[in-house]
Amino acid sequence: MAAMNVEPNTRTRILTSARVLFHGRSYADVGIKEICDSAKVQKGSFYHFFPSKRDLAMAVIDDMADDWAHGFVAEAFDQNLRPIERLDYMVDAAYYWQKAAKDIEGRMPGCLFGNLALEISTRDEVLRAKLNAVFNKTSSRFRETLDQAVSLGEIAPLDTEATAQAMLAFLEGVILLAKTRNDPEVIRILGPAIKTLRIERMN
Amino acid sequence: MAAMNVEPNTRTRILTSARVLFHGRSYADVGIKEICDSAKVQKGSFYHFFPSKRDLAMAVIDDMADDWAHGFVAEAFDQNLRPIERLDYMVDAAYYWQKAAKDIEGRMPGCLFGNLALEISTRDEVLRAKLNAVFNKTSSRFRETLDQAVSLGEIAPLDTEATAQAMLAFLEGVILLAKTRNDPEVIRILGPAIKTLRIERMN
DNA sequence: TTGATACTTGACCGACCGGTCATCTTTAAG
DNA sequence: CTTAAAGATGACCGGTCGGTCAAGTATCAA
Numbered sequence: 001m002a003a004m005n006v007e008p009n010t011r012t013r014i015l016t017s018a019r020v021l022f023h024g025r026s027y028a029d030v031g032i033k034e035i036c037d038s039a040k041v042q043k044g045s046f047y048h049f050f051p052s053k054r055d056l057a058m059a060v061i062d063d064m065a066d067d068w069a070h071g072f073v074a075e076a077f078d079q080n081l082r083p084i085e086r087l088d089y090m091v092d093a094a095y096y097w098q099k100a101a102k103d104i105e106g107r108m109p110g111c112l113f114g115n116l117a118l119e120i121s122t123r124d125e126v127l128r129a130k131l132n133a134v135f136n137k138t139s140s141r142f143r144e145t146l147d148q149a150v151s152l153g154e155i156a157p158l159d160t161e162a163t164a165q166a167m168l169a170f171l172e173g174v175i176l177l178a179k180t181r182n183d184p185e186v187i188r189i190l191g192p193a194i195k196t197l198r199i200e201r202m203n
Numbered sequence: 204m205a206a207m208n209v210e211p212n213t214r215t216r217i218l219t220s221a222r223v224l225f226h227g228r229s230y231a232d233v234g235i236k237e238i239c240d241s242a243k244v245q246k247g248s249f250y251h252f253f254p255s256k257r258d259l260a261m262a263v264i265d266d267m268a269d270d271w272a273h274g275f276v277a278e279a280f281d282q283n284l285r286p287i288e289r290l291d292y293m294v295d296a297a298y299y300w301q302k303a304a305k306d307i308e309g310r311m312p313g314c315l316f317g318n319l320a321l322e323i324s325t326r327d328e329v330l331r332a333k334l335n336a337v338f339n340k341t342s343s344r345f346r347e348t349l350d351q352a353v354s355l356g357e358i359a360p361l362d363t364e365a366t367a368q369a370m371l372a373f374l375e376g377v378i379l380l381a382k383t384r385n386d387p388e389v390i391r392i393l394g395p396a397i398k399t400l401r402i403e404r405m406n
Numbered sequence: 407t408t409g410a411t412a413c414t415t416g417a418c419c420g421a422c423c424g425g426t427c428a429t430c431t432t433t434a435a436g
Numbered sequence: 437c438t439t440a441a442a443g444a445t446g447a448c449c450g451g452t453c454g455g456t457c458a459a460g461t462a463t464c465a466a
Contacts, residue, residue, distance in 0.1 A: 010443075010444085024325060025325055025326060026231065026321075026322050026323070026325075026326075028229065028231035028232055028322075029231055029326065031422075031423065031424080032423080032424060032425085033422080033423080033424090041444085042444060042445050042446065043424095043425085043426095043445090043446075044425095044426080044427075044443095044444070044445060044446070044447095045443070045444050045445075047424095047425065047426075048442080048443060048444075049443090052424080052425080053424065053425090107325045108325075109325065110321060110325075114321060114379055115321045115322070117379060117382065117383040118229075118313060118317060118318045118321045118322065118379060118382065119229050119231075119318075119321065119322050120229070121382055121383055121385070122227060122228055122229075122310045122311075122312065122313075122382070123228060123229075123232065128383065128385065131383050132383050132384055135380060135383055135384075162392055162393060162396075163396070165380065165389070165392075165393055166373075166377070166393045166396045168376075168380065169373065169376035169377045169379065169380040169393055170369075170372065170373045170376050170400075171376065172375075172376040172379050172380065173371075173372035173373050173374065173375040173376025173377070173379065174369070174372045174376070176317055176320060176321060176372065176375050176376065176379065177338060177368065177371065177372040177375065179320065179321065179324060179325075180320040180324055180331065180334050180335050180338055181335055181338075182324070182331065186368070189365055189368075189402075190365060190368055190369045190372055190402070192402070193365075193366070193369045193400050193401065193402045196399055196400055196401045196402075197373075197396050197399055197400060198396065198399045199392075199393070199395070199396045199399075213413080213414090234452075234453065234454080235453080235454060235455080236452080236453080236454090244414090245414060245415050245416065246415090246416080246454095246455085246456095247413095247414065247415060247416070247417095247456080247457075248413070248414050248415075250454095250455070250456075251412085251413060251414075252413095255454080255455080256454065256455090
């Protein structure tokens, strides 16, 4: 209670504002001026913490990747859940998150990483690689889950690595489609099909 | 032969240039100046044909949607192919297209519709709806295919509408992932899993 | 030949973009 | 109390953005 309502430091405020704005619109569409206004920071102060907009983008990705990894990805891949249940949990989490965002903002923001990937990965190798690393990390959680499911005999053996990637791709695709429809329900309806995805091992 | 090398008219040149540039980078990142230079057109001439950049975007979407529908979507969903084969054909077509683009440009452009959807669908309702319509049309081709597959007894009955949407989502997701990795092979490896997607009918 | 219309030209506009900088205030170590 | 560094301020910069416009030229029907 004592530490409530403490204004976060300047750097954090910039980071948070940028994240929200980038997520809600796009990288190119949000200017530094707008980020500064939103974060109640002066422009010169912004450049005291970030050398450029591009560096800000990198920091935003790192920041979000952290929250993501320690947030609902960690929850969804809870080791206490049965492997298959974790997949459902992941879809549910995505659904509720997007639904909450839409209820507040009126529009489905989609996945920040997916958004940025399609927008800037053709223009900036470094950012592309960073986004790619986030995806790799996420798909490795899917892979662990599948490995365990196979070990426990819950599913027939398969190419867990490829299937994990396919599942991540499916999740991103579903979110993309839902965003285009501006309807989170798409995630709830299509999402569960993630469990049917299979890529066989080839020997 | 007689009509070879005919310079297309101004409007078409603008449209083509814009399409290529938007596809290769992004909507926001490509300026009208650059489009005009690429199309060998003066700026004032541009605004003779298109009231605004936004209207150009609409025209580009329509234009591409046409080519798309009459191009490889029409081919892939060739009625002479067995339904299941059409799914493979679609994946193959996506793979070869992206691979060709990467070999030429060095980078995977991904799907223009998916790119635009994530970039601008939160900002422009009309464009969002247009993109959504393209997706709907495409998923209905998937649906026809699934309906036929069920009729022919090639696959067990399922919710063809939902599964069709899931397949489109998967395709978009796979292309997104491949673009982020900048590696078309992702499409070839993960793509075939599209055939394993299933959403059961609920009665 | 005339006149209207389609199209082209390139200079021009204000607004905004990412980024800089000299100057000031705050903080904290010694 | 001194001093140096960290942080905050806001005016300022060149460049580019989407878009405008007055003045042309090409086309074609009557």
